[in-house]
Amino acid sequence: xxxxxxxxxxxxxxxxxxxxxxxxxxxxxxxxxxxxxxxxxxxxxxxxxxxxxxxxxxxxxxxxxxxxxxxxxxxxxxxxxxxxxxxxxxxxxxxxxxxxxxxxxxxxxxxxxxxxxxxxxxxxxxxxxxxxxxxxxxxxxxxxxxxxxxxxxxxxxxxxxxxxxxxxxxxxxxxxxxxxxxxxxxxxxxxxxxxxxxxxxxxxxxxxxxxxxxxxxxxxxxxxxxxxxxxxxxxxxxxxxxxxxxxxxxxxxxxxxxxxxxxxxxxxxxxxxxxxxxxxxxxxxxxxxxxxxxxxxxxxxxxxxxxxxxxxxxxxxxxxxxxxxxxxxxxxxxxxxxxxxxxxxxxxxxxxxxxxxxxxxxxxxxxxxxxxxxxxxxxxxxxxxxxxxxxxxxxxxxxxxxxxxxxxxxxxxxxxxxxxxxxxxxxxxxxxxxxxxxxxxxxxx
Amino acid sequence: xxxxxxxxxxxxxxxxxxxxxxxxxxxxxxxxxxxxxxxxxxxxxxxxxxxxxxxxxxxxxxxxxxxxxxxxxxxxxxxxxxxxxxxxxxxxxxxxxxxxxxxxxxxxxxxxxxxxxxxxxxxxxxxxxxxxxxxxxxxxxxxxxxxxxxxxxxxxxxxxxxxxxxxxxxxxxxxxxxxxxxxxxxxxxxxxxxxxxxxxxxxxxxxxxxxxxxxxxxxxxxxxxxxxxxxxxxxxxxxxxxxxxxxxxxxxxxxxxxxxxxxxxxxxxxxxxxxxxxxxxxxxxxxxxxxxxxxxxxxxxxxxxxxxxxxxxxxxxxxxxxxxxxxxxxxxxxxxxx
Numbered sequence: 001x002x003x004x005x006x007x008x009x010x011x012x013x014x015x016x017x018x019x020x021x022x023x024x025x026x027x028x029x030x031x032x033x034x035x036x037x038x039x040x041x042x043x044x045x046x047x048x049x050x051x052x053x054x055x056x057x058x059x060x061x062x063x064x065x066x067x068x069x070x071x072x073x074x075x076x077x078x079x080x081x082x083x084x085x086x087x088x089x090x091x092x093x094x095x096x097x098x099x100x101x102x103x104x105x106x107x108x109x110x111x112x113x114x115x116x117x118x119x120x121x122x123x124x125x126x127x128x129x130x131x132x133x134x135x136x137x138x139x140x141x142x143x144x145x146x147x148x149x150x151x152x153x154x155x156x157x158x159x160x161x162x163x164x165x166x167x168x169x170x171x172x173x174x175x176x177x178x179x180x181x182x183x184x185x186x187x188x189x190x191x192x193x194x195x196x197x198x199x200x201x202x203x204x205x206x207x208x209x210x211x212x213x214x215x216x217x218x219x220x221x222x223x224x225x226x227x228x229x230x231x232x233x234x235x236x237x238x239x240x241x242x243x244x245x246x247x248x249x250x251x252x253x254x255x256x257x258x259x260x261x262x263x264x265x266x267x268x269x270x271x272x273x274x275x276x277x278x279x280x281x282x283x284x285x286x287x288x289x290x291x292x293x294x295x296x297x298x299x300x301x302x303x304x305x306x307x308x309x310x311x312x313x314x315x316x317x318x319x320x321x322x323x324x325x326x327x328x329x330x331x332x333x334x335x336x337x338x339x340x341x342x343x344x345x346x347x348x349x350x351x352x353x354x355x356x357x358x359x360x361x362x363x364x365x366x367x368x369x370x371x372x373x374x375x376x377x378x379x380x381x382x383x384x385x386x387x388x389x390x391x392x393x394x395x396x397x398x399x400x401x402x403x404x405x406x407x408x409x410x411x412x413x414x415x416x417x418x419x420x421x422x423x424x425x426x427x428x429x430x431x432x433x434x435x436x437x438x439x440x441x442x443x444x445x
Numbered sequence: 446x447x448x449x450x451x452x453x454x455x456x457x458x459x460x461x462x463x464x465x466x467x468x469x470x471x472x473x474x475x476x477x478x479x480x481x482x483x484x485x486x487x488x489x490x491x492x493x494x495x496x497x498x499x500x501x502x503x504x505x506x507x508x509x510x511x512x513x514x515x516x517x518x519x520x521x522x523x524x525x526x527x528x529x530x531x532x533x534x535x536x537x538x539x540x541x542x543x544x545x546x547x548x549x550x551x552x553x554x555x556x557x558x559x560x561x562x563x564x565x566x567x568x569x570x571x572x573x574x575x576x577x578x579x580x581x582x583x584x585x586x587x588x589x590x591x592x593x594x595x596x597x598x599x600x601x602x603x604x605x606x607x608x609x610x611x612x613x614x615x616x617x618x619x620x621x622x623x624x625x626x627x628x629x630x631x632x633x634x635x636x637x638x639x640x641x642x643x644x645x646x647x648x649x650x651x652x653x654x655x656x657x658x659x660x661x662x663x664x665x666x667x668x669x670x671x672x673x674x675x676x677x678x679x680x681x682x683x684x685x686x687x688x689x690x691x692x693x694x695x696x697x698x699x700x701x702x703x704x705x706x707x708x709x710x711x712x713x714x715x716x717x718x719x720x721x722x723x724x725x726x727x728x729x730x731x732x733x734x735x736x737x738x739x740x741x742x743x744x745x746x747x748x749x750x751x752x753x754x755x756x757x758x759x760x761x762x763x764x765x766x767x768x769x770x771x772x773x774x775x776x777x778x779x780x781x782x783x
Binding site for chain 1: 493499564664685756
């Protein structure tokens, strides 16, 4: 009755035609959805922009140009007395091998009939690294002295850049490190089949190189250093973190002290990582006397940083195991300890592992604390096998990226982007493992 | 495997190898990021040609390197500090208070500081006075000190292009900034007569704060990136950085002189500085290869005018022979600073 009197004429109260208020609510919802789509769109665009710029800059790091030349190894230069004494042969430094490379490239030009007007310093087509490569070979195989041998040598950074589109004839005219004539020589050698571009295993396997040979720089030491640190984090943070979360969840009494610990763990998880670096410098290096730049110190610092990030998900995983399981175990006569280790822990393991892997992935990408403990260094020697190797100097993947972005030769920009790709691949693999573990072993109650 | 056992064995391994690792066999170097590329080139060649491990070289700045050098004597302290400015009396005091009695100073050569703009932009020919009038807080106009009114380089000097003033200069933590302050700003301050009017030398170093001069605290790569984004701007670089990026940068002359290793060696180009490294003498004979590394660094093959350092942009020291003799004699502790 009242409904009919309330309904004003011209505004039928139909459920088919929405009234003003419904329309406003529907519009608000549509707007909200649009904002959501926009937000996700912006995020996806930013991700695409980041990935394309990294891949465009960095893909070149995975290929490398080589020049293969026959190098004459005259005995009068490399072993003056002719007695093949290793100590005497080692006296000829890499500077003594440079003229051989110059002669080799001139020989190759003569053999192929290449003549280029105004060509200066043809030997700078070949990397500075080649002298060391030939010297090491000669010292290891003294019998080649007096003959000649074909070496596959790295092309210098600018020549390599020419075949990757980073260096052009126009830019070479203004470049003090390469001339258009040298690029034409490279093209002529390529036509003769002496210049070749291949997949660059050196980028993954070789150590860092100095500023005047970007073509020889690799990630080997950084990858080993990162692996050693992850090993230390795994060996320390996993047992301590799991033990702490089991004790706090299953055994500890609830009182103000455990509450305080709980608040502290949550707080520590949010402390900026550089703070852990300062702590590590003071505690492990200045007080503990551990060496600078060593993966053990990096691992200890990252363990401290990762611990709260492992304890929080581990506690959540233990909490998620239903109390009925504990009660059943206790009911059939298991002790508290047996209940935890035979029943609760196996059921919580997938959650703990997921938290651990994500914590490790975070630690792998961490740079700031490593800056303070001397891991941002130029390290060329591979650390020894563990455990001694944990105390040898090394770098880590993220600090190697930081290092390369600061170098002046533009070829290092490509190397840095390539290193970002390697780091991203590591992180994607680790996160994928975490997701697979969760999918496969997680149980819902 | 119980967690307790795992932890215990890890700690045991760590304890055992800590004893083994105490005898350090590699040289450790830290300091100026300007000297860093030269030091890495030498370290690499040293590792290739000698049976010693390749030295570990760290950046971090001249001041940080000298401070680390003066932290004390022993395996856990560095052996060599690279520095793009001379050691300060305060550093020597710190050294003395930490038991680092003798430090040897080795000058490796000279480094030029260049002013460069985008390769496709206009050409610049500066004098220190132009720079002072462009970026100082107070300048002389008609014989009176006024707050800097100059908007474009043409306002400063009609011979310069009529581009807005935008300069990227090294931040105050850089050793490069010290040279810029002394050789450019103070020289310009004196040349324009502002030094007399201001009275205090430190007043000369006050820069305008309206955004025409931007301090860059990062490396030269950051300055280059800023220049890419602002092709109208002028940046301050090290000579070696410029030599590696001649396809992107157009260098400006200073007092009519084009910066090059030659013009810096002869002293014609005014904005240059010596580069040093400092060796802790107490570590000589203790750290294997330290003496050999120092000898190798200053040898003609490396630091001479045809060596790899000169090729990278270092201006070779004309008095290198004297340095070689000093180093070969086992090193003399440096004379007191005056």
